[in-house]
Amino acid sequence: MERITIIGVGPVGVSMGLSLMKRKLNNTEIIISSGDRGVMSAVSKMNAANETVSNLRSAVEGAQLVVLDLPIGEMREILEAIGPVLDEGAVVTDTCATKTPVLEWAESYIRSGVDFVYVLGRNRLREVLLHHLAASHPAEELGLVVDDV
Helix, strand or coil, X not given: CEEEEEECCCHHHHHHHXXXXXXXXXXXXXXXXXXXXXXXXXXXXXXXXXXXXCCHHHHHCCXXXXXXXXXHHHHHHHHHHHHHHCCCCCEEEECCCCCHHHHHHHHXXXXXCCEEECCCCHHHHHXXXXXXXXXXXXXXXXXXXXXXX
């Protein structure tokens, strides 16, 4: 089973979780992680994930794609915490508008064999997600037309 983990639950993370859950992707588990129990309870009630996980190590274990939807003030600490435990071949991306420090932290904390893909805008994030999902799911399962992938 594939795993997509969303860490932090801002508007982008929740929307992404809701959209992915709506697709009912075969053999793909959507995990949302937050340190805020109230947020995790709300995410569960909204059905924005298959599972909510408070432990970061457990949340990223086995994840092929990790999306960080965090304020800049939390980004360094989270990258430092998850960097050493990400699986070989995982892809990590973020929704933070400030890129320079995030890229420096990613370079410092994310180990070799894990790709950090930075987002230059809304269309680039869509492109990253589509390419990841298209690698293991037929386009029609994702509700895409061939030109999307």
